Amino acid sequence: MTEFKPHDYQKKAINFGLDHKKCGLLLPMGAGKTVTTLTIISLLKLIDTEKVLIIGPVRVIKSTWPEEIEKWSHTRDLTYSIIAGTPKQREKTLQKKADIYLIGKENVTWLVDNKYFDFDMVVIDELSTFKNPKSQRFRALRKVMPLADRFIGLTGTPAPKGIPDLWSQIYLIDQGERLGRTLTQFRERYLIPGRRNGMIVYEWKPQQDAEERIYKKIGDVCMSLDQADCAKLPPVQYLKKSIELPQKAMTEYHAFKREKVLELDNNKSLLAANAGVLCGQLLQMTSGEIYKRDQLGNKLEEVATIHAAKLEALDDLIESANQNPVMVFYYFKHELKRIKEHLKKQKLEVRSLENEDDVRDWNDGKIDVLLLHPASAGHGLNLQRGGHIAIWYTLPNWNLELYQQANARIYRQGQKQNVTIYQIIARGTVDEDMLNALEHKNITQKALIEALRR
The missing domain is CATH 3.40.50.300 (P-loop containing nucleotide triphosphate hydrolases)
Structure with a gap:
């Protein structure tokens, strides 16, 4: 058991997550996003949050989050249930009373389609895995996000291939309020067609001032840091x-x-x-x-x-x-x-x-x-x-x-x-x-x- 002594940037992220009901924490890789988020959850449990769903890669859901919950003195009392295995096994883990429910992103569609979504807070570990607006998991989650009072999206690489990847991620935060309620609106406002064959567009490119306009639009709900702002790492x-x-x-x-x-x-x-x-x-x-x-x-x-x-x-x-x-x-x-x-x-x-x-x-x-x-x-x-x-x-x-x-x-x-x-x-x-x-x-x-x- 370890006592958590947050760095200054982690304190900022914790306060941001507490002050914003739905937000994105775009923190550099290795910046301690997991313990930062668990701290937010532990504080919210004292205020207005009872049932939290954390979505992420299967290996991380099964190992990293449980290890981090049990590691820190201020989070070790949080109870958790891992939603995995066969459909019957998943149903059984959902029936278990817990503070936090952990699920692999591959099972999100199953969760929503079977009407098991009754969480008042959602956390997505690695928000960029929802960057494809055509994916089943994005389409499933967008249906139920209005039902959750709180949302935190975590990622260190929100747009690895450029700003065309951002729309669906920000949509999960604000249901399209900032970048457009449809992908078509987003493209009309911020992108231009690149490679195409007739009416079929293979690639979308940002308009000349798109990045600056987008960052201004999402700046109130997304917190980002440069690696230099984080804890000093060895060379x-x-x-x-x-x-x-x-x-x-x-x-x-x-x-x-x-x-x-x-x-x-x-x-x-x-x-x-x-x-x-x-x-x-x-x-x-x-x-x-x-x-x-x-x-x-x-x-x-x-x-x-x-x-x-x-x-x-x-x-x-x-x-x-x-x-x-x-x-x-x-x-x-x-x-x-x-x-x-x-x-x-x-x-x-x-x-x-x-x-x-x-x-x-x-x-x-x-x-x-x-x-x-x-x-x-x-x-x-x-x-x-x-x-x-x-x-x-x-x-x-x-x-x-x-x-x-x-x-x-x-x-x-x-x-x-x-x-x-x-x-x-x-x-x-x-x-x-x-x-x-x-x-x-x-x-x-x-x-x-x-x-x-x-």
């Missing part, structure tokens, strides 16, 4: 580990790229849609293995091995860690199998992140190398106690949110040591273009396509 350095692919591999890489780009050019209207697929294939080639395809172009589970250059670089980095635990981010399924088999031959304790036991063992120092896919290493997962070195074996295919969220697993509040994050980058390949785009937050379709042109 972090991002180091590029450049490698040369074997000549044969580079020849195959350029031939494959040239052939596929020419193939895409034959149908320019499909270029943008297929560019991401091609980048993924090129990333596999720099990784060292690529999925084989049948005569119709369908992906097979079997892979073709091209080179071992990244495996060798990984060995070098793990050796230079001097027996410190290392976290390795992979992107393709075949990489997980290959890396795990390779490192286990070196008598290392290698584990992929599968469940809460792996999280606990990593934080307890029982794992030498922890393999994570960035999609499973996001939002609220606390891994900072287990190590301070991370390696990107393959970057996450132009996904800035995955990149930032994964890095924040070890570079976050509670980290005591200097953090080093390596990226293994093959020279003269899409690896370099992607790293540059991620570092400069230039994750646009244009940047992707330009990378293929070079």
